[in-house]
Amino acid sequence: MAKQLQARRLDGIDYNPWVEFVKLASEHDVVNLGQGFPDFPPPEFAVEAFQHAVSGDFMLNQYTKTFGLTLLSRLECNGAIMVHCSLDPARLKWSSHLSLWSNWDYRAGWKVPSLIQKKKIIWGYPPLTKILASFFGKLLGQEIDPLRNVLVTVGGYGALFTAFQALVDEGDEVIIIEPFFDCYEPMTMMAGGHPVFVPLKPGPIQNGELGSSSNWQLDPMELASKFTSRTKALVLNTPNNPLGKVFSREELELVASLCQQHDVVCITDEVYQWMVYDGHQHISIASLPGMWERTLTIGSAGKTFSATGWKVGWVLGPDHIMKHLRTVHQNSVFHCPTQSQAAVAESFEREQLLFRQPSSYFVQFPQAMQRCRDHMIHSLQSVGLKPIIPQGSYFLITDISDFKRKMPDLPGAVDEPYDRRFVKWMIKNKGLVAIPVSIFYSVPHQKHFDHYIRFCFVKDEATLQAMDEKLRKWKVEL
Numbered sequence: 402m403a404k405q406l407q408a409r410r411l412d413g414i415d416y417n418p419w420v421e422f423v424k425l426a427s428e429h430d431v432v433n434l435g436q437g438f439p440d441f442p443p444p445e446f447a448v449e450a451f452q453h454a455v456s457g458d459f460m461l462n463q464y465t466k467t468f469g470l471t472l473l474s475r476l477e478c479n480g481a482i483m484v485h486c487s488l489d490p491a492r493l494k495w496s497s498h499l500s501l502w503s504n505w506d507y508r509a510g511w512k513v514p515s516l517i518q519k520k521k522i523i524w525g526y527p528p529l530t531k532i533l534a535s536f537f538g539k540l541l542g543q544e545i546d547p548l549r550n551v552l553v554t555v556g557g558y559g560a561l562f563t564a565f566q567a568l569v570d571e572g573d574e575v576i577i578i579e580p581f582f583d584c585y586e587p588m589t590m591m592a593g594g595h596p597v598f599v600p601l602k603p604g605p606i607q608n609g610e611l612g613s614s615s616n617w618q619l620d621p622m623e624l625a626s627k628f629t630s631r632t633k634a635l636v637l638n639t640p641n642n643p644l645g646k647v648f649s650r651e652e653l654e655l656v657a658s659l660c661q662q663h664d665v666v667c668i669t670d671e672v673y674q675w676m677v678y679d680g681h682q683h684i685s686i687a688s689l690p691g692m693w694e695r696t697l698t699i700g701s702a703g704k705t706f707s708a709t710g711w712k713v714g715w716v717l718g719p720d721h722i723m724k725h726l727r728t729v730h731q732n733s734v735f736h737c738p739t740q741s742q743a744a745v746a747e748s749f750e751r752e753q754l755l756f757r758q759p760s761s762y763f764v765q766f767p768q769a770m771q772r773c774r775d776h777m778i779h780s781l782q783s784v785g786l787k788p789i790i791p792q793g794s795y796f797l798i799t800d801i802s803d804f805k806r807k808m809p810d811l812p813g814a815v816d817e818p819y820d821r822r823f824v825k826w827m828i829k830n831k832g833l834v835a836i837p838v839s840i841f842y843s844v845p846h847q848k849h850f851d852h853y854i855r856f857c858f859v860k861d862e863a864t865l866q867a868m869d870e871k872l873r874k875w876k877v878e879l
Contacts, residue, residue, distance in 0.1 A: 414587035418821075418840045425825060426834045432867045434777075434856045435824075435834040437642070437795045441861040443708040444762050450747035451711075454740040465526050465553075465739040524727055525553025525715070526742035532749045533700075533715055541688045541698070541717070549720040552730060555737050557672045557701035557714040562588055563733070564668050564697050564716065567725040569594035573633035578619065580841035580850070582642045582670065597627050598843040600850075601646065603789075611778070612789045612800070614646040615681075621655055628663040635665055637686060640673040643798055643841050643855040645791020647677055653686045661691050666722065672701035672714075675763045676859075677793040678771040687717070694719050697726075702745040704795075707766070707859075711741040770795075770858070776865050777858040784875045795859040798838050802852045818851035827854075832871045 419436075426433055442448065454461050524530065530547035538545040545551065554560040561584060569575060569592035577585050579600040589596045604616035637656060639648040648656075660667050667686055674683045687696040697718040703709035716726060755761040774797065778788045787800040805819050813822035820837035827833050838853035858865075 410591045410593065414590055418583070418837070422824065422828075422834070422836060425828055429828055429832065431828055431832045431834050432864060432871055433834045434858075434860065434864075434868060435836045437857045437859070438709045439707045439859050439861075440864055441707070443706050444748075444766075446751055446762070447706045447708060447744060447748045450751075451708075451740065451744035453747065454743035461739050461743055463739065465736040465742060524548070524730065525551060525737070526739060526746060529553060529713075529742045529746035529749070532746050532753065533717070536749055536753050537698070537700075537717055541685055541693065543687075543693055545717065546720070550717055550723060552716045552723060552726055553737050553742060554714045554716060554730070555734050556703060556709075556712040557670065557699050558584065559712070559734065559737075560699040560701075560714045560716045561585070561668070561670065563726050563729045564699070565589060565592045565594070566733075567729045568592075568666060568668075568722070569633055572631060574629060574631045576624075576627050576632060576635040576665075577843075578635075578637065578641075579843065579846060580641070580643055580838060581636070582638055583840055585636050586843065594633065595631075596843070597632070598846065599624050599627050600842070600846055601641075601644065611787065614641070614644045614789055614791045615649075617644060617646055617789075619652065619655070624655070625659055628659055628665065632663055632665050634668050635660055636668045636670065638670040639686075640671075640677060640683065640791075640793030642673065642794055643796050643836070643838055644789070645794040645796055645798075647681045647683060647792040648686075650684050653684055653689060657686055657689045657692050660695060665695070667692065667696045668699070669696060670699050672699065672704040673794040674700070675705060676767050676770055676795065678767060678774060679792065681792045683793065695722075697722060702741075702748075706745065706748050706762070711738075711745065713737060713741045713745045773858045773860060773865060777856060777868070780865075780869050780872050781856070783872055784879065789853075795857050796855050797858060798853045798855050799835075800852060801854055805852050818847050820851045820854050824854055831875050833868065833875075 422435060426435065527547070530551040530553060533551050534545040534547040552560070552563070554563055565588040569589060571593035573594045574597050575585075575589045575594045576597050576599060577589070579598050586596045599619065601617040601619055603612060604618060606612045606616070635656065637648070640646065641648075656667065659665070669686050671683070671685060674685070677683045685698055687693050687698045697716050700715050700717070702713040703711055716723070718726075752761060752763055757764065759765075774791065777797065778790065781788050781799055785803055787803070789798050789800065791797045801820065801823055804823060809819070811819070811822040811826050813825065818837065818839040820839050824835050824837050827835065835854040835856050837851070838855050839847040839851045841855075842850050
């Protein structure tokens with residue numbers, strides 16, 4: 402065609418490094434420690450919840466209607482108001498689970514008054530929005546309305562995309578803290594915004610000691626300098642992917658004060674909030690004074706219950722912001738898989754009953770993953786890799802500076818960051834897959850952080866043993 406097919410909003414974001422490295426890994430005999438997903442089953446209670454959803458109420462196979470009613474005090478029929486009208490399943494085709502009204506009801510002359518319609522809009526499977534409101538309301542110190550303050554999305558990724566599309570306009574600036582989950586930049590650009598980057602900087606490490614993600618800090622003056630009259634939002638990720646940093650209360654208070662001072666929305670990606678180690682504490686910035694009214698808090702059932710393929714996420718926030726996300730949602734995906742939502746609702750109900758008890762999955766899972774983390778840290782050091790101990794998340798990064806000095810001329814393009822060449826070499830020659838950390842940085846900053854690679858330690862014991870075997874062979878070759 403003579404006309405340009407590609408929309409301008411796609412300019413500069415077509416390359417995806419994940420495709421390149423996943424393809425390369427598939428061509429070799431490797432242990433995949435690059436991609437961030439568990440290679441073990443979800444907890445038994447979550448699997449059973451999904452089985453209940455699939456084999457139970459047949460209406461869970463249908464749409465989760467965005468517009469529905471959970472309770473009616475009156476109905477109108479041909480202009481007459483029927484007070485305290487009960488719902489007759491035979492006449493109104495009512496589903497207690499999905500809260501649906503069919504078109505047949507309207508053709509029959511029944512309609513829901515506009516006042517009630519506006520009050521009872523549902524933005525997710527009702528038991529799920531209700532338990533999310535209850536569960537996180539206690540954590541955030543807020544009275545969360547499941548109808549106004551909760552939106553269920555297609556994974557945390559869908560929550561992020563919806564937020565960017567709803568809030569970011571042409572010319573708006575979005576502050577992104579580096580290293581960052583790599584979708585933040587293209588999502589900002591697709592919405593017409595301009596990403597503004599500020600890096601976490603590693604502190605000094607004592608000789609012979611391993612670094613910690615807690616040593617990576619923001620420069621308060623540098624962060625403050627990034628705020629302008631055009632700043633619309635700041636994106637926060639805690640625990641951070643890829644670094645594993647858990648932001649402290651003091652650090653969050655700095656971010657909060659600047660957001661309030663400059664009237665900026667905070668989009669906080671907290672999908673790894675339950676994966677925190679060594680006694681560190683995850684704090685949601687929305688729980689700080691004055692921040693609920695300007696914060697969107699994003700979560701993920703996939704990360705929470707080790708079921709990334711279910712693709713259920715959510716956004717929590719004040720109604721005056723959430724209403725714009727709902728507009729995007731209703732005009733894009735419209736709803737999310739109903740059965741997945743039902744399974745997540747049942748799983749959260751269990752965890753609410755067991756909250757902070759030893760038998761809680763939110764207690765047991767991070768304990769198990771800390772053991773996996775420690776296993777990987779010990780093993781990687783055997784070949785000269787230097788892990789940075791993460792406070793949270795699925796991931797750790799390792800310093801490959803010694804390799805960069807010893808073998809600087811690995812194959813690859815002249816301008817290709819060293820970590821990308823190193824990962825390709827490691828896949829082909831050592832059978833281990835990692836992800837180069839430079840992909841989590843803006844182009845101008847990549848050259849300063851091309852001596853780190855990221856590993857995922859949320860893996861089955863058999864996978865970690867296979868990693869150990871690869872490392873033993875590598876060590877023999879040193």
